[in-house]
Amino acid sequence: MSAALQESLLDVIDDTAVLPLAGAVRRTELSRGAWIDIRRGWVSGSGPLFERLEAEVPWYAEKRAMWDKILDVPRLLAFYGEHAPLPDPALEEAKECLDRYYGTELGEQFATAGLCLYRDGRDSVAWHGDTVGRGKTEDTMVAILSLGAPRTLMLRPRGGGTALKHSLGHGDLIVMGGSCQRTWEHAVPKTSRPVGPRISVQFRPRGVR
Numbered sequence: 405m406s407a408a409l410q411e412s413l414l415d416v417i418d419d420t421a422v423l424p425l426a427g428a429v430r431r432t433e434l435s436r437g438a439w440i441d442i443r444r445g446w447v448s449g450s451g452p453l454f455e456r457l458e459a460e461v462p463w464y465a466e467k468r469a470m471w472d473k474i475l476d477v478p479r480l481l482a483f484y485g486e487h488a489p490l491p492d493p494a495l496e497e498a499k500e501c502l503d504r505y506y507g508t509e510l511g512e513q514f515a516t517a518g519l520c521l522y523r524d525g526r527d528s529v530a531w532h533g534d535t536v537g538r539g540k541t542e543d544t545m546v547a548i549l550s551l552g553a554p555r556t557l558m559l560r561p562r563g564g565g566t567a568l569k570h571s572l573g574h575g576d577l578i579v580m581g582g583s584c585q586r587t588w589e590h591a592v593p594k595t596s597r598p599v600g601p602r603i604s605v606q607f608r609p610r611g612v613r
């Protein structure tokens with residue numbers, strides 16, 4: 405069975421389960437002290453989780469001033485601050501799993517969860533680092549769980565260089581660590597391919613945004 409088929413079969417299993425990270429995470433060292441970890445299929449039964457979140461999270465649209473225009477942010481958003489109950493028990497479990505696996509290396513716990521809903525290929529996030537707060541000056545981690553249809557997350561060194569592409573969906577985990585937020589940038593580009601909706605859940609430590 406192909407890996408992709410196996411992944412999409414796991415995705416329709418009804419019970420959402422957060423699978424172990426130990427022994428299943430693959431780390432790639434990038435330049436300048438940045439790294440990424442990937443754990444494919446970290447959450448099984450992620451299809452039903454996607455549907456619960458899509459239906460139950462109080463998604464909001466944001467507008468941003470850009471030059472002399474007010475533009476819609478091209479994705480829907482939700483944010484759960486420190487101590488706010490997460491919108492699904494599977495996300496609480498995911499956060500606990502991240503804390504167990506990364507706690508020692510990170511030196512603190514993940515504290516907040518930001519959610520993005522990319523409704524279709526027109527939704528996107530432009531090149532950026534998560535540099536509002538401590539990510540601007542300190543090494544940190546941002547752990548992203550991807551649910552629903554895979555979208556391409558791109559990463560490139562700040563100031564130029566070859567971009568890396570990872571297709572992430574169906575319960576995959578990527579963790580951006582070390583100096584990644586200040587020395588690299590990431591983006592989810594728009595696509596003209598017909599794609600289904602994707603939700604990303606970004607777990608961050610306190611003061612990282």
Ligand SMILES: O=C(O)CCC(=O)C(=O)O
Pocket residue numbers: 518520529534548557590591592604606
């Ligand atoms: O959706 C993603 O995977 C990336 C989201 C992101 O970079 C952000 O919200 O800062």
Ligand SMILES: [Fe+2]
Pocket residue numbers: 532533534590
């Ligand atoms: Fe980001």
